[in-house]
Amino acid sequence: MSVETELPPAWKHPQVGPVDRSLEAALRQTVDGKAKPPGSLGRIEVLAVQLGLISHPAQPRIDRATLVVFAGDHGLNEDGVSRYPSAITAAMVQLFLSGRASANAFAKACGADIRVVDAGVAADLEPHPQLIQAKVRRGTANAAREPAMSPEQARQALAAGADIAIDILAGGTDVLCIGEMGIGNTASSALIMHRLTGVPLDHCIGEGAGHDIAGLARKRAVLQRAAARTPVADAFGVLVEFGGLEIAMMAGAIIGAASKRRPVVVDGFIATAAALVAIRLCPAARDYCIFAHRSAEQGHRLLLEALQAEPLLDLGLRLGEGTGALLAVPLLRAAARLVTDVANLADILPAGS
Structure with missing residues (x-):
């Protein structure tokens, strides 16, 4: 499993200095x-x-933590890669904003703030004090048939993620937690993992939000068609062909936080796929990533191994939303206080x- 570095071919990221x-x-x-x-x-x-x-x-100081939940829809879901319709993404965003999602409960329990980013939800969202409007487009295209986004849209999403992270950190946050919401995003992450690590595609594909046997077989077939469509293997190209807008913004946010020398707590499988993209585009960002937990999603263990990452927790989580990242925050606080x-x-x- 290779994690070779590469120069970013189409996005000039903020400068990140490696730790000494x-x-x-x-x-x-x-x-x-x-x-x-x-x-x-x-x-x-x-x-x-x-x-x-x-x-x-x-x-080190880890007093104030902020979870940023990046939300976006996926054209792959047109072919049934999830058991849930894409409309659930917008519904879950509204739940975050109402303060009643699992991520909200965990944020309160761990003493963290929460912000939600519309990276590419396939619906119009009403303004809200906790919502950051950064929509690049209304969901990605169907990556089984065509590129998920254009190069310009990928650049826009990466840059927006970096800017959002830098702005939140400028407001006094000590540590950034990265989470996501997007029906179909385990499918996109599996394609990213497969193409950037060389792990066989079947080993990258898991149940996601809870497929039955027939649903998992359908998901595999769709992703096999997507992977066969193009041999692209560089990080930016893979993001354009297979990525989600929320995944691109998470990658940008990781690099943005690293440029300000702040730790980034990476959540589960999807967030780790975003971290892989970020590290391939900016290898120095790896020093600032703290991997929260090992997800129950098939493929996450292999993805963590490819990144040579040892997560802090192993609780059988597979929800996403940044819930695992939030649960790791008290450990960071304890380590800093040590x-x-x-x-x-x-x-x-x-x-x-």
């Missing part, structure tokens, strides 16, 4: 020197080092110890 890996040993020593046995907090210590690398020279609030072991040992 020469600081890693010193940060590890700082964490080891806290009032606890070295390594006793396991993955939290690894996370604390990553947050320290991202925030350097400042101390660095800033825990006494050094040397300070509490008796003199001469």
Whole structure:
């Protein structure tokens, strides 16, 4: 499974500086020197080092978190890749805005803000204080028959995602959580994963929102037709041919947050597919990605392996919406507090110890 890097062929992304890996040993020593046995907090210590690398020279701080849910529809759903109609996307956006979706409940539980982005919903949405209007078009075209979007639309979506992330971070957010809503977007993500990692397509396709056996067979057949339509294999080209507008905006948002040296918590399968696109377009963005959980969706484990990513949680989630990213936020807060609030072991040992 290859994760080779490439130059972005058609989008000039914000400049992203990689973290300074020469600081890693010193940060590890700082964490080891806290009032606890070295390594006793396991993955939290690894996370604390990553947050320290991202925030350097400042101390890590994860006080304010914002979940951004990017929403868009998919032309692939015309051929039945989901058990649900595309109208559910707009209905779910309204549910987010009413504060009654799972993501809203989890955001409250984890002390996070939430914003919703209309990246490409196939409906007109009324203005709302929590809704960011960034619609590129009313859903993508059917990628089984033609490119999902034009190169210009892909550039527009990537740039909008970066701008949205940068604007939200400028408002005082310390960490950005990336989530999505889009009926049919596991199909788009499976195609992106297949083409950018080389994993066989059948291994990338899962149940999505809950297909039965016949529905899953139909989904496979549609995606096989889509994959056979073009051999494109570069990240931008794959996004144009198979991507979703919400996936493109998530990729742009990841790069935008990385350009401001802020951590990005990546949710499940679809968000990780967006992260793969972002990292292929801007390899330095990888340093700023924190992968929240391992989804129950088939293919996510292999996609995480392709990115050499070890997620924080494994709870059998497959909802999306950024719910898994939100559940990881308290772990980030704990890791940051380990660095800033825990006494050094040397300070509490008796003199001469």
